[in-house]
Amino acid sequence: MSRTTNDFSEVHFQIMWNRMISILEEQALTLVRTAFSTSVREAGDLSAGVFDRQGRMIAQAVTGTPGHVNTMAAAVPHFINDIGVERIYPGDVYVTNDPWKATGHLHDITVTTPVFIGEELIGFFASTAHVVDIGGRGYGPNGREIYEEGLRIPIMKWVERGELNQDLVNIIRNNVREEDQVLGDVHGLAASNETGRRRLLEMLDEFDMTSLEHLAAFVFDRTRKATLAALAPVAEGTYRNEMRVDGYDEPVDLVVELTVTGEGMHADFTGTSPTSAYGINVPITYAQAYFTYGMLVALAPELPNNYASLFPFTVSAPTGVILNAEDPTPVSVRHVLGHFVTDLCLGAIAPALPDVVPAEGAGALWNFQASARGADPADELPPVEVLMFNSGGTGARPSLDGLTATAFPSGVMTMSAEATEQIGPVVIWRKEIREDSGGAGTYRGGLGQVIEIGPIDGYQLEFSAMFDRVDNPARGRAGGGDGAPGKVYLDDGTPFPTKGVETVPAGRRIVMELPGGGGFGPPSGRDPQAEKNDKDQGYVS
């Protein structure tokens, strides 16, 4: 048998690349199990990555949220810059929740841990998770400036040379409502980085390596070539798309101009509506994440996220548009518009990829976030917070129907109605497929769902409405029909405003009809068998 050193190092690099991804998945799994936030648990709203000493991401765990795709990758260079290379010591841990330097709103805490071999800095681990509370007004769009949205932790040391920063612990403890859970999560992030750090060092020892440079170069080189090859099917040129969505107090126009070159894809959001007075604004790094996710899912679904696969996707926008919110604009619920960026950008490249890009879908989630309070203040019933994630239909695909009541681009999952009722004083009377809500087409849009919820005896529900696609339904593609718009009303038929704080009185129910996805291709082209099945199953009346 012949043996050449190059061949073996090839195999070793492959093994190490796999191993790093596995280490990160272990980290992410532990975080999901210990985290207190519902959105971490049900939506996988977390991430974990390993970086080289320059802060370039080598690998990232595959988690539920595209929102962390570029945002976390971009965070680590900020850490290096703000801490200063000369102040990075073995035994340190850093933290921030800066929306513009990390993942887009104060509720996400990012923790970064340097990795040393001896005195030599070789890289970093970083992880991010959504926490249950960050002080301020609480989670919602009602803050008028970032200052109202909660505690902002600049990039700083959580631990220095093994010593916990007790002052920072005290500051957090005094500024958030659920201090044990929030501090528990920060400790959890630090512990998960520590696990990663140890596992990485074991691996380097096993393969007799003392730096990540060669491995990083191998990963970046392979990925860069594969990414550029994957982009090749999109002809060079400029592509445009516009999408109007309901917004908060007024409709929002999202506009993109995509420029495709041999080197990558650039999204420019000029023409998009200006920032809102409410916390629905989006830091551009977050818009970049959903743009990149859309392009990767369409063109390179098999490629892992790392510096080289993300590098070709760049963004720009004039300051002050809603997809480039600047400090101190409020950004708390940046995901609502952020989620539409994927459909916006996919729509732009649809002409170049007619067999790939689906019709528009419901896009934003229809989260039901309510505070249950005693209907009669004299009763002194304990207040309880209720949160449910609910999804409408996705757009039909060029060769498949859309998905019924399924999240896209978010990776969120819904909660069990029984589990929700165990915890909160609500009764979910109905959670069922919404018939006739998918856009007609050769391939039908995914159906939305109908949800009916009321408080249990003695309670009323105050909920923070944030429902989109009521005035602007998901559009069909290639001749397919639009999905049904959403509706929200009281059980007697009185419509609710779709934004702002509203009340479901005692003994009454709210009815939410979630939007369907758009259809693909002309309805006349639909397979008669599929049409018959839709009728038989009651998907279409």
Add this chain to the structure above:
Amino acid sequence: MAGGGVRIGADVGGTFTDIVIELADGSLDSTKVLTTYEGPEIGILDGIGQLAEANQVDMADVDQIIHGTTLATNALIERRGAKTALVTTEGFRDVIETRTEGRFEQYDLNIVLPTPLIERKDRFTIAERINARGEVLLPFDDGAAARVISTIAERGYEAVAVGFIHSYRNADHERRFRSLLLDALPDISVSISSEVSPQMREFERFNTVCANAYVQPLMASYLFRLQSELQHRGADCPLYLIHSGGGLISVETAAAFPVRLVESGPAGGAIFAADLAARFGRDRVLSYDMGGTTAKIALIEDFTPQTAKTFEVARTTRFKKGSGMPISIPVIEMIEIGAGGGSIASVDALGQIRIGPHSAGSEPGPAAYDLGGAEPTVTDANLQLGRLHPDTFGAKTITLSPEKAASAIDAKVGGPLGMSADIAAVGIAEVVDENMTNAARVHAVENGKDLAGFTMVAFGGGAPLHATRLMDKLGLDELLVPPGAGVGSAIGFLRAPFSYEALRSLYTRIDDFDFVAVNRLLEELTTEAETFVRSGLAAMSASGANPADPAGPADVELVVERQVSMRYKGQGWEIPVRIGAGSFDGFAAEALGGTFTKAYEEFFGRAIDDLAIEAVGWSVRVASVLPPVAVTEMLGASGHAAITGQRSAYDPVGGEVVDTAIVERESLAPGVAVNGPAIIVESQTTTVLGAHHQAVSQADGTLRITRNARRETS
């Protein structure tokens, strides 16, 4: 007349039916026959006939036949069940279709979600509602029930699944519907969710009751047919089934709750490993089973396999979590990945070698089988590396072709990567080993365990080829390769106790503990589980098959284990906490909080002060007491094995091809040592030792493999 001391285990798998016979003197013999799809009992009866004849056993001397089967699983995967209707609460018709509302694959625009087992047109609703505390919010609508029942009659459904919201707290409405249905249609098969799976979370529970109803007519008819055929042939002994939790149940219980038979084969494998662990006194064991298409890994502590309350069958995509059907019943917990001898190697867009999840199966099989397979598989790589050899490959009916293996590896992996076939084979073997290692680590992390100090038990045709490499990669110090590796599950069946785990959801908080409800629930669960176990024991005792038990089943000592799943308020993931006997009072509730805190610390390394603690699900497992196992001391090396040949084989640690000794496993007397590099061959599998491994044959034929210090790094 039974009482002859002979026992038979029969494991019906997808390809083979394995039969093991244990004779009165405790010795074992086994055979493999092809699974007969049209009537699985035919294969079983043939296999039993062969073994009985070979061992001169009269069927009347058989005391017990223990059976596990993938028939229920296959019926679910292939959708070959009964015409089934689901009857559910108004407003919840689509729970099994909308699933979690998530996508199991984040990066696939063309994702196809699993089709619900029961189509929407076959799902009916009735106005009724129970709340989270089990109180009636909306009374059961008899009129609506009557209308649904007449539709069921008109449309000719064979089976009905009933799942109402919160029925795990109050089953009255489900029972009411069942009795109305049976009044009208006495012969219909009906399953209710409060009996099949009384656990909170409607998607999982409804899906489980649907699965049970769907396979019930098929399984009941098969089981009773098998039983009568066996009796017809003179085996007048009881027939028992292995359930997914790894215990025995009667044919009657199995026919009523056939969903409990799903995954019974793999459960047998875990019991096989647990029995070995007990015999050698190893209290922390990683069981590793590798066959043709998948590898399965389970954790066994204190000689008991870890269990879970829910799992997924019929995954449609790459064994990916979320792509199958959830079944919530007690099950031996294991992780299964697409890594078997037949798993296909390929090169992806990044130039990375990938293994599986596609498998060449047994037809066309690996390229080396020369049956038309052109894709390189793990088996082909093992052949290329000298670990397998045409002369010593166990399956006599298959002749391996090294040329076909080499050219497939060259064409699909070596060529694209610019590597020789040898190096490409190294890559394939290393990647599949790494995949299995990563899966084992992730599984350990999921269970809050650190694998340091675990002993690996390797069985299944493929595992001993890869086990020493996994042992190195995981940093384990001891590996056991028991004899009978190819029929481990069927042997495991013979080592299983009668057991039944009853469980139910009941939500309460430590600081506001509902003593009355918890105590009543635990009592009910204990009674339920005991009833099932005693009914199995009664059948055995009636047949006189258990001379050790002349007193009769009522007095038999039973093991009762009670468990509760707990979490901090706000978390969605619960951890299991063992609870002792006795009922709860204020003091016991507080102590339970302390036990949870300790368990949490063990799981995640730290506890959290001042947070409310919740209990969510309760379970009681009742099992018969197995005869005590004498712990065998491990033998040290006291002699060296006869080397029957030499072969060039690749050593992954040194990274080079070395002269490797060939040793016949059958020739190894107790205490005989084999020093690596060596290959130990036998008909069922091949065990590979690296240069730094030593194997010592034990009294029962188990190979105990250890590593020399600090040579494991590569």
